[in-house]
Amino acid sequence: DAKTTQPTSMDCAEGRAANLPCNHSTISGNEYVYWYRQIHSQGPQYIIHGLKNNETNEMASLIITEDRKSSTLILPHATLRDTAVYYCIVRVEGTASKLTFGTGTRLQVTL
Amino acid sequence: GAVVSQHPSWVICKSGTSVKIECRSLDFQATTMFWYRQFPKQSLMLMATSNEGSKATYEQGVEKDKFLINHASLTLSTLTVTSAHPEDSSFYICSARLAGGGHNEQFFGPGTRLTVL
Numbered sequence: 302d303a304k305t306t307q308p309t310s311m312d313c314a315e316g317r318a319a320n321l322p323c324n325h326s327t328i329s330g331n332e333y334v335y336w337y338r339q340i341h342s343q344g345p346q347y348i349i350h351g352l353k354n355n356e357t358n359e360m361a362s363l364i365i366t367e368d369r370k371s372s373t374l375i376l377p378h379a380t381l382r383d384t385a386v387y388y389c390i391v392r393v394e395g396t397a398s399k400l401t402f403g404t405g406t407r408l409q410v411t412l
Numbered sequence: 413g414a415v416v417s418q419h420p421s422w423v424i425c426k427s428g429t430s431v432k433i434e435c436r437s438l439d440f441q442a443t444t445m446f447w448y449r450q451f452p453k454q455s456l457m458l459m460a461t462s463n464e465g466s467k468a469t470y471e472q473g474v475e476k477d478k479f480l481i482n483h484a485s486l487t488l489s490t491l492t493v494t495s496a497h498p499e500d501s502s503f504y505i506c507s508a509r510l511a512g513g514g515h516n517e518q519f520f521g522p523g524t525r526l527t528v529l
Binding site (some may be wrong): 343346388400404407 | 416418439446448455456503507518519520521522525
């Protein structure tokens with residue numbers, strides 16, 4: 302699976318949009334981009350995934366560049382409860398279903 | 413959504429004892445479960461992949477005789493840390509893959525914090 306690079310940490314004011322970038326320059330054509338988050342002392346939570354089109358759900362939006370070498374997770378109106386470590390993972394969708402977690406981005410939402 | 417539970421949520425034990433952690437898929441069947449370990453301020457590291465009715469597949473560097481995994485049913489996998497030592501103190505997290513599920517088919521449990529004295 303392709304390696305991803307994320308900033309170590311980011312801050313965001315409550316109510317503002319949080320934009321979390323991820324670089325995956327070696328992504329293959331059949332690899333999807335997944336985002337999970339982990340609130341302190343809890344298990345990871347699935348947020349969103351995509352292949353090449355932008356995706357949106359009730360939690361977030363995922364913007365993938367045309368060359369697919371990077372993506373951005375957008376939390377449109379961050380709240381204090383969104384404070385967590387956000388992991389960007391790329392993997393081939395298949396029976397193995399392994400998730401390889403990198404170091405992620407620690408997002409701190411402040412008042 | 414699909415729910416995965418872990419028991420216990422935390423455990424403290426003496427060095428040399430064995431500890432069993434349970435991972436259950438509450439409202440779905442899981443043909444595959446995964447066990448992760450997370451040390452403080454570090455990321456999750458996959459320890460092993462557990463398939464119902466067969467032997468678990470361990471990641472490189474994980475001792476299979478120390479971390480015993482049993483996946484006897486489609487809703488239960490157990491991880492036993494044998495002869496635990498202080499360096500085994502960690503946050504253990506399981507995930508379960510929904511049989512025939514879609515892309516977000518892997519659901520995580522809340523984790524078990526193990527402290528070995």
